[in-house]
Amino acid sequence: MNNWDRENSIAKFVRDRRKKAKLTQVELSDFTGVGLRFVRELEQGKPNLMTDKVNQVLLFFGNTLTPTPISDETRRNMGK
Amino acid sequence: MNNWDRENSIAKFVRDRRKKAKLTQVELSDFTGVGLRFVRELEQGKPNLMTDKVNQVLLFFGNTLTPTPISDETRRNMGK
């Protein structure tokens, strides 16, 4: 087993959005063009990821990775 | 020469903040613990980067990478 942080903001974001869209990991993998394994590691909070791969997935949900002040980040995460 | 996008949000962010802090690339490299070459590629808009390395630099400026709606992103970039 790994001890990644499934609760990190990116992992949570993708899991939540995918479920809201009623998609499986396989489908998300197909739609975004990233490998299935990547989707899984992403959702499980793997710490080291390539930014363009992450963006490839986030773009599907209309988002991208951007620098955000820590305070905003924590605020953002307060809303569950 | 490479044809990366120096104007991408992350590259611009780091360049601007570093200059505002009156630091050289070497100093930023030392302070953040990432390699000098990484700082350079980061500021020049290399598209494929490891998220944790990027965060290692962003953290120095009190920021982190987070998923952000495209609309917010463009809005954010309107403020130069």
Add this chain to the structure above:
DNA sequence: TTAAATTATACCCATAAAGGTATATATTAT
């Protein structure tokens, strides 16, 4: 409870990121 579907873990491989360093170009100050 069982079967089907979804998600998680474990392996190998190719590719490229990141580090280091050395040289060239550009910017700044004298």
Add this chain to the structure above:
DNA sequence: ATAATATATACCTTTATGGGTATAATTTAA
């Protein structure tokens, strides 16, 4: 204009990501 500082480009090496696949384990549905 010249020297000093800072930034950019180019090389090689190590390392680990991401892909693929095959097998567990877990969740969901019948």
